[in-house]
Amino acid sequence: MSSLTATNKGAATREAILDQAYGIACSAGLEGLSIGPLATAVGMSKSGVFAHFGSREDLQLAVLDKAGERFVGFVLLPALKQPRGVVRLRAIVDAWFDWSRHTDGGCVLLGAVSEYDDRPGALRDWVVEQQKRWRQVLAQAVQLCIDAGELDPDTDTEQLAFEIYGLALIVHHDAGLFGFDAAVARGRRAFERLFRSYADADAVPSLA
Amino acid sequence: MSSLTATNKGAATREAILDQAYGIACSAGLEGLSIGPLATAVGMSKSGVFAHFGSREDLQLAVLDKAGERFVGFVLLPALKQPRGVVRLRAIVDAWFDWSRHTDGGCVLLGAVSEYDDRPGALRDWVVEQQKRWRQVLAQAVQLCIDAGELDPDTDTEQLAFEIYGLALIVHHDAGLFGFDAAVARGRRAFERLFRSYADADAVPSLA
Numbered sequence: 457m458s459s460l461t462a463t464n465k466g467a468a469t470r471e472a473i474l475d476q477a478y479g480i481a482c483s484a485g486l487e488g489l490s491i492g493p494l495a496t497a498v499g500m501s502k503s504g505v506f507a508h509f510g511s512r513e514d515l516q517l518a519v520l521d522k523a524g525e526r527f528v529g530f531v532l533l534p535a536l537k538q539p540r541g542v543v544r545l546r547a548i549v550d551a552w553f554d555w556s557r558h559t560d561g562g563c564v565l566l567g568a569v570s571e572y573d574d575r576p577g578a579l580r581d582w583v584v585e586q587q588k589r590w591r592q593v594l595a596q597a598v599q600l601c602i603d604a605g606e607l608d609p610d611t612d613t614e615q616l617a618f619e620i621y622g623l624a625l626i627v628h629h630d631a632g633l634f635g636f637d638a639a640v641a642r643g644r645r646a647f648e649r650l651f652r653s654y655a656d657a658d659a660v661p662s663l664a
Numbered sequence: 665m666s667s668l669t670a671t672n673k674g675a676a677t678r679e680a681i682l683d684q685a686y687g688i689a690c691s692a693g694l695e696g697l698s699i700g701p702l703a704t705a706v707g708m709s710k711s712g713v714f715a716h717f718g719s720r721e722d723l724q725l726a727v728l729d730k731a732g733e734r735f736v737g738f739v740l741l742p743a744l745k746q747p748r749g750v751v752r753l754r755a756i757v758d759a760w761f762d763w764s765r766h767t768d769g770g771c772v773l774l775g776a777v778s779e780y781d782d783r784p785g786a787l788r789d790w791v792v793e794q795q796k797r798w799r800q801v802l803a804q805a806v807q808l809c810i811d812a813g814e815l816d817p818d819t820d821t822e823q824l825a826f827e828i829y830g831l832a833l834i835v836h837h838d839a840g841l842f843g844f845d846a847a848v849a850r851g852r853r854a855f856e857r858l859f860r861s862y863a864d865a866d867a868v869p870s871l872a
Contacts (some may be wrong), residue, residue, distance in 0.1 A: 483782075562782070570775065573840030574691075587841050618834060618850045619857075625837060626830030632781030633795050642826045649827075653861035 470508045473498050477519050478526075482562035486516045486579070487571050513578060520582050523564035531555055532593060541604035542651060545597045545620075549647050552624045553640045556631040566628065591617050607654055616654055623647055678716045681706050685727050686734075690770035694724045694787070695779050721786060728790050731772035739763055740801060749812035750859060753805045753828075757855050760832045761848045764839040774836065799825050815862055824862055831855055 476497050480489055491512060495505045509515035535547035555563065565586065572580040594617035601607045607616075623646050630639035684706050688697055699720060703713045717723035743755035763771065773794065780788040802825035809815045815824075831854050838847035 567778065569837060569841065570778065574770070584841055615850060615853060618838070619831075619854050621837070622830035622834030622854070623827075625833035626826060629777060629829070629833060630826070633777065633792055642823060645823060646827050646830070649861060650858075653857060653864075656861075656864070 466508070469500075473500070473505060473508055473515075474518055474522050477515060478522050478564065481516075481519050481523070481564045481567070482559060485567045485571055486519060486564065489516060489519070491515070516579060517582055519564065520568060520579070520586070523568075524586055527555065527563075527565055530558060535597075540600040542601050542606050545601055545651075546647070548594070548597055549620060549623070550644070553627045553643050556628045556639070557636045563628065566625075591621065594620055601651075611654060616650075619650055620647070623650070674716070677708075681708070681713060681716055681723075682726055682730050685723060686730050686772065689724075689727050689731070689772045689775070690767060693775045693779055694727060694772065697724060697727070699723070724787060725790060727772065728776060728787070728794070731776075732794055735763065735771075735773055738766060743805075748808040750809050750814050753809055753859075754855070756802070756805055757828060757831070758852070761835045761851050764836040764847070765844045771836065774833075799829065802828055819862055824858075827858055828855065831858070 473494065477489055477494055480494065480497075489512065491502050491505050494515075495502045498505070505515075509518060531548060531551040535544050535551060538544040538547045565583075568579070568583050569587065572583050591614070595613040598607065598611065598613040598616045598620075602609055602611055602613070623643050626646075627639045627643035630642070681702065685697055685702055688702065688705075697720065699710050699713050702723075703710045706713070713723075717726060739756060739759045743752050743759060746752040746755040773791075776787070776791050777795065780791050799822070803821040806815065806819065806821040806824045806828075810817055810819055810821070831851050834854075835847045835851035838850070
């Protein structure tokens with residue numbers, strides 16, 4: 457076996473372990489990840505799994521990386537094909553709402569916030585960084601609405617990003633309790649009202 | 665020992681077990697509750713604990729009851745002393761935001777939604793019922809704003825209750841990540857804007 461083939465095989469095995477671990481974390485959380493059952497699930501020994509991830513925490517961090525990539529690939533990248541402004545912001549919000557269905561209510565990233573926000577360490581640091589970056593992405597999408605003349609330059613982009621995040625959370629919350637479609641319908645109405653309330657409020661000073 | 669004293673002692677022991685179990689559930693979730701470590705923590709045998717709670721699920725349901733009572737006692741009851749309308753609604757929202765600090769980010773009720781929304785059974789039934797009741801309480805508090813003439817009779821009380829719930833979720837979310845005070849400040853601004861946007865939007869048709 458050439459060293460290149462060995463590297464490819466190693467990468468494929470790592471991917472297979474990660475896929476399995478991601479699936480477990482979706483339902484049981486990152487704290488529900490144990491190397492033993494994971495090794496059994498992928499048909500390897502525990503030491504075989506440890507050869508790819510030096511520790512349980514390394515594995516948890518790798519699952520978070522994968523969750524982050526999937527989230528960005530599902531929610532953000534398709535929206536970037538939309539024109540800048542409210543059309544793109546709405547595309548992000550719609551895909552984000554849809555993410556609740558895609559993940560069947562078990563978002564690893566959201567679960568990780570509950571699991572690690574009060575536990576200092578590498579996992580918490582990862583979570584805080586990812587949450588900050590995502591909030592910046594949202595604030596930037598709001599800024600593009602300002603640049604497009606759809607919102608006033610005085611709009612507090614971080615405040616609106618915060619409120620949009622709240623809508624994603626309540627859609628996610630309600631989807632698992634009362635059904636996805638009803639939750640998304642309410643979420644969409646709320647987003648349109650929220651955006652309009654910012655646009656209308658901002659329109660007042662320009663009339664003065 | 666008279667039978668009355670025995671009953672009192674039994675009730676006190678049950679309370680002590682529940683208090684301990686509630687504390688565990690705040691940080692580890694209801695699924696993190698095991699009879700063994702709980703019995704050790706309260707200095708009893710496992711069978712001693714089982715004498716008070718027939719099963720682990722019975723114990724989990726009793727912890728949920730306790731969590732529900734504490735939540736209502738902290739968030740709703742003080743607000744009922746406020747006059748009906750936006751003053752009372754704001755008092756509920758403020759206390760709800762404060763609940764995130766009170767529970768140090770570990771709300772058993774919110775955790776139970778994540779844990780059980782996709783697992784049919786008595787625990788999910790309890791959670792769905794409690795969530796429905798709380799949403800009704802919020803919608804009723806909105807209705808009182810309508811009755812007080814602060815919102816238009818056409819206001820969709822369930823929709824506004826849904827949006828207010830989203831604010832409580834994002835405050836709770838941000839409090840653990842970025843600090844309680846900043847999260848609550850944003851939450852309060854968002855609530856005032858949200859309420860005003862409903863009040864203003866409702867004012868438009870009355871001008872026509």
